[in-house]
Amino acid sequence: MKKRFLGNTDIEVSPLCFGSLTMTPFQSNLTVEEGAELLCYGYDKGIKFVDTAQLYENYQYIRKALDYIPRQDYIISSKTYAWNEELAEKALKEAMESLGTDYIDIFLLHEQESEHTIKGHYEALEYLIKAKEKGYIRAVGLSTHRVSGVLGANKYKEIEVLHPILNKKGLGIADGTAEDMVEALRQSKALSKGIYSMKPLGGGHLIAEIEEAFQFLKKCEFIDSIAVGLQSKEEIDCNLSLLENGIYPEELKSTLSHKKRKLIIEDYCIGCRNCVKRCGQKALSLVDNKAVVDSSRCVLCGYCATVCEDFYIKVI
Numbered sequence: 001m002k003k004r005f006l007g008n009t010d011i012e013v014s015p016l017c018f019g020s021l022t023m024t025p026f027q028s029n030l031t032v033e034e035g036a037e038l039l040c041y042g043y044d045k046g047i048k049f050v051d052t053a054q055l056y057e058n059y060q061y062i063r064k065a066l067d068y069i070p071r072q073d074y075i076i077s078s079k080t081y082a083w084n085e086e087l088a089e090k091a092l093k094e095a096m097e098s099l100g101t102d103y104i105d106i107f108l109l110h111e112q113e114s115e116h117t118i119k120g121h122y123e124a125l126e127y128l129i130k131a132k133e134k135g136y137i138r139a140v141g142l143s144t145h146r147v148s149g150v151l152g153a154n155k156y157k158e159i160e161v162l163h164p165i166l167n168k169k170g171l172g173i174a175d176g177t178a179e180d181m182v183e184a185l186r187q188s189k190a191l192s193k194g195i196y197s198m199k200p201l202g203g204g205h206l207i208a209e210i211e212e213a214f215q216f217l218k219k220c221e222f223i224d225s226i227a228v229g230l231q232s233k234e235e236i237d238c239n240l241s242l243l244e245n246g247i248y249p250e251e252l253k254s255t256l257s258h259k260k261r262k263l264i265i266e267d268y269c270i271g272c273r274n275c276v277k278r279c280g281q282k283a284l285s286l287v288d289n290k291a292v293v294d295s296s297r298c299v300l301c302g303y304c305a306t307v308c309e310d311f312y313i314k315v316i
């Protein structure tokens with residue numbers, strides 16, 4: 001797969017980025033060995049870029065994969081909700097120690113909503129920039145589900161990398177359409193920012209039009225890489241084929257069709273509301289003191305699962 005530089009940075013990324021939340025206990029619950037094997041399988045096929053986060057609690061999978069994958073040939077991106085220096089330092093140290101590496105390629109502020117949110121997190125951003133100057137990070141940036149998050153980032157030259165949500169129907173964009181996001185990201189690209197998008201299938205809602213969904217993103221010339229949540233070798237092969245040839249292989253359709261992901265909420269739910277408050281898509285509510293999901297709004301990000309202390313909610 002042909003690699004390209006992430007915006008103005010010296011970081012070269014593969015066109016496909018391995019979204020790693022899928023392998024955690026919040027989703028497919030792979031063992032560390034299984035997850036690492038999958039990362040290595042992807043690496044051998046040319047996926048040399050992995051996306052993780054402090055929230056995902058899955059550094060151990062990547063660390064294990066690094067027993068096989070040469071560190072210098074792998075790009076690791078992580079993110080944190082830290083808003084001040086102390087928390088940002090803690091997040092970076094945790095990432096480096098848990099991953100067994102002395103640098104992180106890309107470190108992002110997680111889920112930034114607008115210029116104002118960035119201002120509110122600026123102390124953390126400043127810390128990350130200082131860490132970059134010391135060689136612990138190669139590039140800093142942010143992830144966002146909002147057009148206003150991208151427009152906010154465009155006002156800060158120190159934000160080098162964006163990780164926005166984008167798919168052909170704009171599913172999961174909290175404050176606008178796919179066209180609005182494309183316009184904002186074109187402005188980002190003109191400012192030389194690196195862009196790796198997320199949620200190409202809008203959390204599974206675009207599976208029926210998967211080829212068109214990938215074609216849409218391939219036409220977005222400003223995207224340097226596309227992050228896709230992957231949890232099996234078949235999914236890796238399928239996504240690579242879609243990206244390289246625009247084809248969803250016939251022989252894989254039967255293996256994947258029954259694997260359409262879904263959110264499940266167990267009857268044990270005690271109605272604590274944590275997941276309802278956490279869902280940025282407003283897809284969850286309480287009915288008779290139990291969480292219920294509106295599947296038409298859910299993009300299967302899995303974030304609600306991270307706040308359910310007893311694992312009663314999961315994406316499978």
Ligand code: SF4
Nearest residue numbers: 269270272273275308
């Ligand atoms: S966080 Fe868990 S226990 Fe609380 S409402 Fe959601 S599913 Fe139920």
Ligand code: SF4
Nearest residue numbers: 279298299301302304
């Ligand atoms: S319900 Fe959960 S998985 Fe679905 S969009 Fe909300 S936080 Fe994400």
